């Protein structure tokens with residue numbers, strides 16, 4: 001059968017990139033870097049994600065570590081695969097899930113995970129309802145994530161100290177084993193609120209000790225949120241006119257002080273509602289809107305928001 | 312007598328690397344991967360025991376290989392096979408099936424002849440292994 005041959009060729013292609021560099025004698029870091037195509041993803045990260053300086057720096061550091069590791073392997077300096085399990089902490093809407101997807105892609109390009117997909121789960125996907133239900137459920141998710149990244153959102157819900165027979169404990173134990181023994185097969189990223197995560201780590205030192213990178217996602221500043229808004233609009237072929245941008249800055253200022261403010265997610269939701277009003281405004285006006293009109297969000301689409309009228 | 316069933320069974324036993332490559336092929340086609348085992352390899356015994364659940368939506372063969380090895384640990388002296396099920400419309404059937412583990416000794420089969428209706432003969436295949444009760448055959 002030719003099947004096996006076809007599958008293998010995928011791997012041999014990847015390694016040939018490195019081999020070419022090797023033939024020229026010395027392998028430079030720059031060559032290795034170029035061969036991995038990782039710059040492309042890092043650029044995309046810069047372009048598509050506003051702010052997040054500390055996160056981006058950390059990702060570059062991890063990329064550098066993996067590149068040097070690849071070079072070391074070519075010099076026959078054995079290291080053993082580095083541990084790359086991570087925790088992403090920060091408030092809702094700070095970009096944790098988005099960055100996790102990018103991370104999977106970067107790890108794939110650097111050859112650390114074989115496929116580069118991301119399986120995103122929460123407690124309900126892992127923990128069962130009755131005795132004997134949890135282990136198969138957790139293992140099924142882990143097997144699906146192999147070759148890529150397992151992203152566990154709000155990971156602290158796995159641990160319920162008030163119920164010592166909670167099935168979440170079983171999931172934690174399986175995770176502990178997999179994070180240790182299957183490091184080449186998958187990377188685990190645990191995400192959630194900063195404080196709850198540190199409580200979770202305190203009660204689960206085993207998990208903590210298996211996590212190499214703790215990355216914090218800061219809240220966005222008002223300027224960053226506005227830049228995010230402009231970016232989101234551009235992606236959907238919309239834009240603010242001058243007055244609308246000012247109005248949205250005012251909107252953000254008020255919205256940030258309210259409860260349940262969720263950073264970039266609130267921006268996305270605010271924009272979705274503005275689009276709704278924009279559509280209704282055009283509809284009410286009737287006739288044939290110009291493409292200019294179809295694109296432009298105006299101040300009144302923003303100012304009609306409840307945020308301006310609540311107090 | 313080496314039993315030949317499914318794919319590759321006339322070849323030397325597959326190495327783990329070759330098994331991995333085959334599962335990779337199944338996974339790329341989005342087929343569900345199953346691990347099954349039996350101690351009754353009669354060719355008409357199509358219903359082997361399932362090891363764990365079928366694995367849907369795998370992206371990488373590592374998970375399936377893990378289960379192959381778990382099954383080998385639990386049943387080192389059984390026949391174990393990997394099947395890949397294609398659920399797409401019009402197929403809805405296994406697309407691959409190959410043995411990944413076999414007993415050290417394979418006693419094989421005997422051909423029984425039965426004379427009926429004068430000199431007509433009926434043939435049937437008898438697996439020596441099934442002379443012992445299930446679980447102690449190999």
Ligand SMILES: Nc1ncnc2c1ncn2[C@@H]1O[C@H](COP(=O)(O)OP(=O)(O)O)[C@@H](O)[C@H]1O
Pocket residue numbers: 048049050051052090091092093094095096097098099228231264265268
């Ligand atoms: N820095 C950023 N730049 C642009 N868009 C962002 C940024 N951070 C988050 N977003 C957007 O905000 C939304 C929520 O982000 P998400 O990654 O789901 O946050 P979290 O997982 O931390 O709750 C997504 O639509 C995402 O694209």
Ligand SMILES: [Mg+2]
Pocket residue numbers: 093096097153
């Ligand atoms: Mg999220």
